[in-house]
Amino acid sequence: MKNDSGTAAQKRRAGESAAAEVTDGMVVGLGTGSTAAHAIEELGRAVDAGLDIRGVPTSFQSRQLAVEAGIPLVSLDEVEDTGVDLAIDGADQFDAAGHLMKGGGAAHAREKIVDASADRFLVVADPSKESDPLDYPVPLEVLPDARTLAAERVRDLGGDPDLRAAERKDGPVVTDNGNLVLDCDFGAVEHPEALAADLADIPGCVAHGLFVGMADEIHVGTATGVEVR
Numbered sequence: 001m002k003n004d005s006g007t008a009a010q011k012r013r014a015g016e017s018a019a020a021e022v023t024d025g026m027v028v029g030l031g032t033g034s035t036a037a038h039a040i041e042e043l044g045r046a047v048d049a050g051l052d053i054r055g056v057p058t059s060f061q062s063r064q065l066a067v068e069a070g071i072p073l074v075s076l077d078e079v080e081d082t083g084v085d086l087a088i089d090g091a092d093q094f095d096a097a098g099h100l101m102k103g104g105g106a107a108h109a110r111e112k113i114v115d116a117s118a119d120r121f122l123v124v125a126d127p128s129k130e131s132d133p134l135d136y137p138v139p140l141e142v143l144p145d146a147r148t149l150a151a152e153r154v155r156d157l158g159g160d161p162d163l164r165a166a167e168r169k170d171g172p173v174v175t176d177n178g179n180l181v182l183d184c185d186f187g188a189v190e191h192p193e194a195l196a197a198d199l200a201d202i203p204g205c206v207a208h209g210l211f212v213g214m215a216d217e218i219h220v221g222t223a224t225g226v227e228v229r
């Protein structure tokens, strides 16, 4: 179960552990999802206590949480000179090499921009996210007009694309960027670097959920503490 109290506590420990790495003056990338939310809440408490930071949200969801938590926000444009000091973000899966699958919340396009802009990128996760090899269907954000061609190219690569449907509306999920998501099942991904390159080449692909070689640390919340990998 993704949301039982054990897993929720593990996510909280991971989020709080990564938030503890944030220091005064930092520009911080604020990830999306239920685990990164714990880091945002913890940073909000630290801001209340006097921590001076600026946050760069990765989604509508993380922006809302940060506003509620009282974290001052900036856009990537506004930190052109300073860049992002540290990003904290969740993952749908991670492997032993530190490669990630992201995009379960359809936020991976902006997450990839913010996480790649950071001097240090910390992933927060619970132990259920570990998978070797990665086998979570790869989320592919595509321009709406590219949907049919992109699905065809995914099939050519050996994948099974499925247009992500919205849960409480008829029709597809539309991302924060106005695009669609194809969840592309490739089974076990034995060569993430090669698949990442092939997917990036698909016309109309905005971003795929493979984050290859990007993570600096993975904070894994356990039943009793946090393992940093």
Ligand SMILES: O=C[C@H](O)[C@H](O)[C@H](O)COP(=O)(O)O
Binding pocket: 031, 032, 033, 034, 035, 036, 089, 090, 091, 092, 101, 102, 103, 104, 105, 106, 107, 108, 111
């Ligand atoms: O698009 C969503 C993001 O990549 C999330 O960081 C990812 O889905 C993990 O979310 P959660 O921590 O809720 O499992």
